[in-house]
Amino acid sequence: MSTGPKPQTIGAVERAADVLNAFTELDGATAGVTELSDRLGLSKAVVHRILASLRARGFIDLDEQTRRYSLGPASLALGLTYLQQIDVRDAARSVLRDLSEQTNETATLSIRRGDVRMYVDQVTPAREVKMTVQLGHPYPLHAGASSKAFLAHLSAAHVDEYLAGPLEALGENTITDPVLLRLDLGEIRKRGYAASFGERQEGAASIAAPVSDHENDTVAVISVCGPVERFRDEVGAIAPVLLEATRELSRKLGWEG
Template sequence: MTNRSTTMRKTAPGADNVGTEAAARVADVLLLFAGGPRYLGVSAISRELGISKAVVYRILQSLVSREVLATDEGAAGYRLGPAAVALGASALRRFDARVAATPVLRRLREETGETTTLSGLVGDERVYLDQFESPREIKMTVDLGTRFPLHAGSSGKVILAFLPAERREAVLSRPLAALTERTVTDEAALREELAAIAAGGVAVSLGERQADAGSVAAPLIGPDGEVHGSISVCGPRYRFTPEAVDRYRALVRDAAEEIRRGWTWLRDSVTGAG
């Protein structure tokens, strides 16, 4: 039997809080790269996060040393590095909902003739993770990896409707930006709509995020019972007639349920399977 000695270290009062704050700053800097322009400089990050340039510079240099960020000769600012790309690829491989969604969304595209999408919840926003483009000449396509607010568009609203009350209230307590003239920015009206979405399990948008786009979305509920994203059918608004929307409601709701049944990532992460 081997004896092991353990060294006890006293932690200074408040040290845990300082460490947590520092980690949060690093995370905030990285999240700016996830949804912003390809290159970001010290001044832009400092303004956006309200952190001093000296602190931002130290964070950036630390991330560069670990290849999470990188710089290019002749380019102003920093970009995501190879380590960040590797982390992103690993996350996508582990996001089994994406694997489960692929055949379902392909079939949904064939059934509707419209583009189908998969969105993931990131903080209090969402990003498109995948899309299967319509075969039609006039169609809608989306920007993968770009962050969007939850209050505008069906993919965001359906996530917002199914969030835990505390997180939903945090989103609704902030100013609601109008992305188009059809974006619902009145808090009372939006709350009423979210209640209807939660009851029906489907959200509809006609020009709320993009003026000429229509979409119908359903939530992706994980094995833990929480909403982790959404799927949608989207296309030119003029094709989203009341009859088409009614048909898409049922198709999208059934597709989301099928994906949920095939979703095993949480079970595997808990049991260590795979």
């Protein structure tokens, strides 16, 4: 992050960006003016004008029957343009599928940008009770196996800086004590993978391991996740399969061990 003075910004533009970000955080695909107004603390008139402006440029669609708003095609264009800059998702697809088949659980792929990470792909097993994750939603780096797998492989300076900030609890089991977290990160590095039982999402368990590229950077994290009740018994069998999958994808990305 920049240490200089903060550059001049435009409040109206920031508020519009807040509106767009709200759509990635909401549970439903559509939102109404009042809902966004309450959520963001803006007047209905402002929200309405922002939505109308973004709609004029393709970022927002309006269903004129229900009078509710959803993301528009320019949003997709933006995301796919961003994805063009990375090809990890394509390379990982077959690895994820094999991993899901071998474990009979959900396999996910995450990437990190700054101090957040997000799921960018998943393969779910052909069974009724299973986990599915929300693609694109940003998560902090301390909560959940995939997040901690990234955090454990950042530089010591970056870890220090991250742990000096607020550690938000996503659920009852999220580790928010920096001392405990450091111990966990040490275990993760020694063991090769991170584990989480309800830290990011109650009822959900997962193990996750990093994927490296030709520069030995951690460019992605692969996880296997499922409902807590049955996952505890499966971890021992899943871990070596996960580690082999991450090695396979790492080799694909030019990692040489």
